[in-house]
Amino acid sequence: MTRRLLFIRHGESESNRLGLISNCRDRYHLLEEGKEQINFISEHIHNFGLKVVYTSPYARARESAEIISSNLGIPIIADERLRETDYGQLNNTVMVGRVIDMDPEMARERGVESLESHRLRTDSFMSGCPDRSAIVTHGLVVRAAVSIITGIGQDEMGGIHIRPGSMTLLDADLKKVYSIGNFLVSGRMQKTFSLD
Amino acid sequence: MSFLVLLRHGESESNICGILSSDLEGYPLTDKGRIQAARCSHEMRGLRFGGIFTSPVQRARETAGIIAGEIGIAPKVDQRLIETAMGKLNNTSAKDAIRADRIRAGSESWESQARRMREFMAGISENTIAVSHAMPIRALVSSIMEMDEIESFGIEIGFVSITVIDVGSERVESIGARSITPRLRSILSGGRSEGGA
Numbered sequence: 001m002t003r004r005l006l007f008i009r010h011g012e013s014e015s016n017r018l019g020l021i022s023n024c025r026d027r028y029h030l031l032e033e034g035k036e037q038i039n040f041i042s043e044h045i046h047n048f049g050l051k052v053v054y055t056s057p058y059a060r061a062r063e064s065a066e067i068i069s070s071n072l073g074i075p076i077i078a079d080e081r082l083r084e085t086d087y088g089q090l091n092n093t094v095m096v097g098r099v100i101d102m103d104p105e106m107a108r109e110r111g112v113e114s115l116e117s118h119r120l121r122t123d124s125f126m127s128g129c130p131d132r133s134a135i136v137t138h139g140l141v142v143r144a145a146v147s148i149i150t151g152i153g154q155d156e157m158g159g160i161h162i163r164p165g166s167m168t169l170l171d172a173d174l175k176k177v178y179s180i181g182n183f184l185v186s187g188r189m190q191k192t193f194s195l196d
Numbered sequence: 197m198s199f200l201v202l203l204r205h206g207e208s209e210s211n212i213c214g215i216l217s218s219d220l221e222g223y224p225l226t227d228k229g230r231i232q233a234a235r236c237s238h239e240m241r242g243l244r245f246g247g248i249f250t251s252p253v254q255r256a257r258e259t260a261g262i263i264a265g266e267i268g269i270a271p272k273v274d275q276r277l278i279e280t281a282m283g284k285l286n287n288t289s290a291k292d293a294i295r296a297d298r299i300r301a302g303s304e305s306w307e308s309q310a311r312r313m314r315e316f317m318a319g320i321s322e323n324t325i326a327v328s329h330a331m332p333i334r335a336l337v338s339s340i341m342e343m344d345e346i347e348s349f350g351i352e353i354g355f356v357s358i359t360v361i362d363v364g365s366e367r368v369e370s371i372g373a374r375s376i377t378p379r380l381r382s383i384l385s386g387g388r389s390e391g392g393a
Contacts, residue, residue: 157370163350180343182349186344
């Protein structure tokens with residue numbers, strides 16, 4: 001069987017611009033640049049035959065999903081399991097560098113959500129996610145998905161960068177990675193979706 | 197089971213100046229780069245390797261020298277680990293040069309880099325360290341995972357980060373990891389390779 005899941009990190013948003021990590025769900029919206037990123041992607045995935053777009057309930061993700069939904073004419077379904085990392089005591093602070101690069105002990109002490117927690121909720125979501133789904137979510141959830149498919153630990157893939165507005169294409173049944181953190185659609189990605 | 201442990205060189209003068217260079221000499225490691233290499237060699241403590249190879253480029257050779265201090269084996273130069281040949285972009289600050297620019301400037305193709313790195317890997321028959329550069333390492337990892345340059349855009353190999361490949365089964369065990377995790381330590385010490393969390 002095949003289960004093609006197109007993960008998309010939300011577009012550039014106000015919190016990204018401010019260098020802020022935040023669990024505020026409704027405060028930080030997509031910037032114009034973020035909307036353009038998602039519009040650009042929509043144009044290039046419109047013949048993937050995607051049937052639904054799942055989204056994190058956060059504004060920056062919902063707004064990205066709304067652009068995809070309206071451009072592709074597909075329904076949106078919000079899912080709690082796709083939510084942002086729980087930043088614990090670091091909520092609403094400025095972060096230099098990536099959360100994944102933080103010292104794990106320090107992250108734990110500050111109450112940042114563990115990698116295991118990301119894995120559990122991402123795995124739970126993925127196991128019920130149907131073929132030809134777009135999924136708008138946050139960086140660490142995309143990384144957890146790549147980890148589940150490849151067997152590479154979330155703490156063993158520092159060389160993977162999931163930028164705002166980027167795509168990561170996986171097949172959850174075939175256990176394949178077709179693309180990681182990319183912005184342009186390749187011929188092969190296109191072809192993957194024309195097979196049934 | 198043999199594992200290839202690919203390390204990108206440490207931060208060097210070319211990196212802090214934002215210069216692309218495939219010159220053999222002229223861009224040594226910075227102090228920070230030396231510290232990065234020392235930290236990585238500490239991560240390797242207790243692991244045994246059959247050999248350590250390095251790109252002929254100065255920043256790679258210097259990194260390999262620091263790692264070799266911990267491993268206790270003298271590094272050997274291998275041309276196949278060399279930096280991307282930059283062509284007309286050599287010694288320019290063209291860090292964001294896109295593929296089309298690189299092709300026009302006669303820079304080494306993605307396919308060529310993947311091919312020579314695969315050739316190097318094909319000769320590995322015991323746990324081996326290889327010090328190389330960001331783009332060639334990325335080209336090898338992507339080739340093994342069957343992704344091209346566009347599809348692997350999200351892979352960026354950091355300074356002295358650790359990319360482990362199971363040579364026999366062509367399985368990527370880590371991509372630019374910052375440390376030797378318990379799972380990596382176990383597989384590099386001869387334990388079975390089970391999936392990470």
